Amino acid sequence: MTFVEVLSLGVLIGLVALPARGDNLVGNPGFEEGAAGWSLAELYAVDSTVAHTGKQSLRYHNVPGGPYLLARRAVPLRPGKCYRISAWVKTDRVESAETGATLCLEWHSAEGYLGGAYPPGITGTSDWRQIVYETGMLPDEVTGGGIVVYGRSGTSGTAWFDDVEVTELPEPLARFSFADAPGAAKQVLFEGPGATAVRIRAVLSPARGVAPESLRLSAKLQAPGYGKEVDGTWEGGLGELRLPPEQLPWGESQVEVTLSWKESGAPVTGTTLTVEKRRLVRMDLVEPNPAGVVGLRPGEERVAVRLSLARQEPGKSRRYQARLSLLSEGKVLRRGRLQRVGDSQPTRLSLSLAGVAPGQYDLRCDLFGEGAATPVARAEALISRVDPARRPANTTWFGPQRMLMVEDKPFFPIGFYILSSFESVFPVDQPYRWITGALHPSYYLPILDRLAGSHFNTVLDYGSTMGGVEPARQFLDAVHARGLRAIFSVKDLMEGAYWQVYTRNLPWKDLREANWNVVRALRDHPSLIAWYINDEVFQPDKWQSAVNVFRDTRAEDPWHPTYAVHYDYPRVGIYRDACDVIGTDPYTLLDDIGLTARSWRECRAQIGPDQPFWAVVQCFGPGYETSRPVDTREPSYDEERAATMAAIAEGATGIIFYCWHSLERSPRFAERFAELNRIAGEVQGLVPILSLPSATPGACVEQGTLSILTKRGKGKSYVLLASTERGDQDVVLRLPFRPKQVRDVQSGEVLTPTGQRLALRFRALDARVLEIR
Secondary structure (H helix, E strand, C coil): CCCCCCCCCCCCCCCCCCCCCCCCCCCHHHHHHHHCCEEECEEEEEEECCCCCCCCCEEEEEEECCCCCCCEEEECCCCCEEEEEEEEEEEEEECCCCCEEEEEEEEEEECCCEECCCCCCCEEEEEEEEEECCCEEEECCCCCCEEEEEECCEEEEEEEEEEEEEEEEECCCEEEEEEEEECEEEEECCCCCCCCCCEEEECCCHCCCCCCHHHHEEEEEEECCCCCCEEEEEEEEEEEECCCCCCCCCCCEEEEEEEEECCCCCCEEEEEEEEECCCCEEEEEECCCCEEEEEECCCCCCEEEEEEEEECCCCCCCCEEEEEEEEECCCEEECCCCCCECCCCCCCEEECCCCCCCEEEEEEEEEEEECCCCCCEEEEEEECCCCHHCCCCCEECCHHHHHHEEEEEECCEEEEEECCCCCCCCCCCCCCEEEECCCCCCHHHHHHHHHHHCCCEEEEEECCCCCHHHHHHHHHHHHHCCCCCCEEEECCCCCCCHHHHHHHHCCCCCCCCCCCHHHHHHHCCCEEEEEHHHHHHHHHHHHHHHHHHHHHHHCCCCCCCCCEECCCCHHHHHHHHHCCEEEEECCCCCCCCHHHHHHHHHHHHHHHCCCCCCEEEEECCHHHHHCCCCCCCCCHHHHHHHHHHHHHHCCCCCCCEEEEHHHHCCHHHHHHHHHHHHHHHHHHHHHHCCCCEEECCEEEEECCCCEEEEECCCEEEEEEEEEECCCEEEEEEEEECCCCEEEEEECCCEEEECCCCCEEECCCCEEEEEECC
């Protein structure tokens, strides 16, 4: 992927030696035939007043906070080939959160997207400059592709594109691969003393005649908080990069490998590879509850866990033993016996806490190889030993099926993020403005009054701690007076939190002390159901701060769970030990609602079947969230309902909509609130079903794309189905048993299965509940 800037005077900067090029695969490359063959979004138009050659070009214009849209054209691509892409670009006052106006080439298989080449773009104001980029060899699965000219996400200003080219090349400049897994697009490594560095090799093509000493080989992890580049070394035409295991995040990460000119720093070519770092052992708390709070009820004296081994490559030893230990401040207080850990099935281990005083402890599981004295892996969890005689009246915790128990009854929190430190009514084309550094009744009272007469039952105020304890207590009093519940935010009382600057005026020496005092002061409030402790802070250098807030909050209040939300769903499992309830917030309802459901499915897979999960569902239109409503799209009722029901079908036992302060800026606010309230009422009606045990085995989808959840009652089962597909589909379900009757709960329609199979015509973005007898 060669990046070259060609100035209008014709001076070539950092041009790599190129072989002879083939024919241009782009039809109408200079827009002389107007938009023929191109798919143009609303930000793009053919301009007959500006051109690099010929008489026309394509103009892009966007405003700050505007939508992220593309101009695209299909091109024929072949597997095993490499390509050179280029375009001439002119810019006028282009600003960008990324790299500005550019082009890219994407390729796909019959199943969908496979990859792409994404050169850096141009910002500022400049005359015509050429962007040139070169791909590596395309995968064998490639069936076609598309060339895109666009402003990257967050790009404003005006840009013109002309003379777009895609040409096939006979030879790539370099070939990249894993040294220990040649030909693989992904390498998996496991924790433990035997873990070695990931080695990535770059082999230069002799035919291209480029000296390796003129090139810098580097890699960057595309994971939050891992932006530091790693440099490689050259030996002749062979380059090598080393990524030590301790520098890699848990889970799957994209590694962006780049060759660039040492003199100019301009990228030359590169590729993207995938690395997955797995934990060898996973420990899930199962008794007495997933949070490890022991003593909520009289007689709770034991903690039990389920251990699972990660799948390893064939030939690796699978003979392990494990042991639980209870620690206090690093000192072992109690140790269990060694047990063999099964290869294919999870293993249950338990440890008695009889006689252990109330307090906070660490439960540690050590995994040993056969006959070894040193553990090869370790897992830890926080344990809180409490005295049931001191249980406060407002205790909330998780009962069966991960359902929150409030006043000893199942409670499904469904509500909104609100922001009571901002002004309520102001022009939508202006940014948010502070009223005060504290929660403000003039804003939150009208919100609470509206919610009190609805099906919603919960509020999560973003700015809960900004004015100290007394304004927060007044807010909680107002919540309680209206029969609502609060998830109280202490997320800003953490080093590294985005809004921590607004909590510096609190009367304590540091944020940790502030957290202790706020939790201590408000933990007995009757409206409180949970603490919100982390909002998108999961960079590696902030990890200890996240752990501190979790442990400090639990130490002061073991009677209420903690809640954390992270958008990076492929790695959300890393934080399963730093909170009690995890949420993800995929704001893709308008662009890819299917990704919304997939992210919740992945979240459940990451955190396991036992940890509670409260989903964050988008209810805003992007323009009203950014304070600049150029993009006036908003989620429809069907989209909101499909996303909400998909979250529940993927295991969510709470729904928090984000967010009120953007929703209320919509000119359709009353109509949209009524739609969301209707969805909330439907969810509340499902609580008796959601409180039932999960059926094992459950129903499964044999044909079609659905989110599915099966619950088992007395003499009957229930199946919740949700589609995030934008088209109707024919679905085939395999039911858990041969039913006597299948009935659609909403419509009352009786359905006819064939044996254990049930065929359905499923409408786009629909959700259904089936009763099976």
